[in-house]
Amino acid sequence: MRLSHAAIVWAFVTCLAVAAEPATVQSPDGKVAFSLSTNPDGPAFSLAMDGRPLLSDSPLGLLPTGSDPIGPGLQVTTSRVTDVDQVWTPVCGTASQIRDRHRLLQVDLAEPGTDGRAITILVRAxxxxxxFRYRVPVEAKEYKLDGERTAFRFAEDPKVWALPVKGFRTSYEGKYTVAPLSELGETLIGLPITLEMSGGKWMAITEAHLEDYAGLYLATSPQSPKTLLTRLSTRGKESAVVRAAPFETPWRVILLGRRAGDLIESQIVSNCNPPCAIEDAAWIKPGKVTWDWWPKWMVSGVEFNGGVNTATYLHYADFAAEAGFPYLLIDEGWSWWETRPGNDGKMTRVTDITRAVKDVDLPAIIEHCHKKGVRVWLWLTWSHCDAQMAEAFPLYEKWGIAGVKVDFMNRDDQWMVNWYHKVAREAAKHHLMVDMHGAYKPTGISRTWPNMLTFEGVMGLECCKWSSDITPQHNVTLPFTRMLAGPMDYTPGGFNCLPPDRFKPRDSAPFVMGTRCHQLAQYVVYYSPLQMCVDYPEEYRGAVGFEFLRWVPTTWDESRVIDGYPGKYVLLARRKGNEWYV
Structure with missing residues (x-):
């Protein structure tokens, strides 16, 4: 990822002693307008597109632990607007070059008096x-936040596609509720949320550059049914955020469009993240991977039983080489374990991710894969990864492992967010790519750490093993909701397809609902630089459509949404080189 062109033009700077007039900024094309005003209750913003109000008098500010909110009494001290226009090249992406063109409004605010607290609000149009994000100046060695005053007050009652969650411990694997905002009832909502408004306007709310901070959620307001409040992920009763000042919060992102498909084309989330931190990223190679766990180690026509054993992995490796897939994923069950008495006398399971169980000859598998031109990914639980990262990651590099799939985090409090960044850094040191499962939504970290190839954070095809919720309607909702946040490891590719009235969940060699064309289309529509091919070798060999699965790319030079509507259909075209995939 390198900066290929940059032109930053200072348009104008205005300095205001005390601003009675709102601080405003418009998008480069003049069609999107953001306005920040102050009143006794605190700063608030309004947002319009094509002259149509979308949000009005939406509160801004922070909620420090143990002190009054930062908001009421704040006054604008200075403001300025800057024009920014630059182009950068991602290591992996939906486009070979990404333009970051925006107008940046910086508003400095302070409470009256020499001891008044201050914050800066940065807005990109x-x-x-x-x-927009908050910048907190140096005020204390340690700064604690319970939350934010940030809220979104809509000018009308929009139709929403919302992901209700039961709490901050969540894997984001759920069904979307579709209803007017006022009819959602009291609920906590995982991001992104997508909204349809009158006049053909579309909106989605999410966040970008989540680092050393707590994940953002939205909550409905019983007192104001057309308002969404913000909540920060916490662990227990502790402060949501504890860190040294100065610091900047994550960006609160509002995607806008005149069609639902415009939201999919947006690059704002990536643009709001820092540039690549890896000096030489040539070792990061996207591609497809054959997966043992989804079909439950299914094999047929062979003289051994499928399972967590060397023969099964060699079989899957041979298939990967035959199909031209660069990777084999060895999932749950490969690492050594035993049960031992714990300190409390109860038996506890002890795992070692630096060696394999006796039925898995990992060195032989890796050597066989190397001869076949296939590289191995290893599955880990996050707790085992955390306990042995310093030992395991250098060892995996020595073995020639391509990457790790890390699972079951299921939270996005500040500690866990920082742990994601630790994994990214340590994995990059040892040339390991990463697939996060049991994960929170992506927030653009893949721009900074492109070895973070993909993230689950979605109710994907694995649920066909135990649920009937993976319907075609759900699948054509995801591009307009979860996929807006970034790479999505939905794990497509089931070939044993049935119509909804005949579908039944099963654990081994699962069925999938819909058609094979529906499955193949997901390789174009769903963006994931590491793309799973979930079925077992004998289900694929000679099957109609398998040739397409073999050569469809996983990264793209250009992407265009032709048409679509959440839950109904999506028509999307992506280009790789001179070839378009529709």
Missing amino acids: YDDGIA
């Missing part, structure tokens, strides 16, 4: 949305 894009042609397809806005993003």
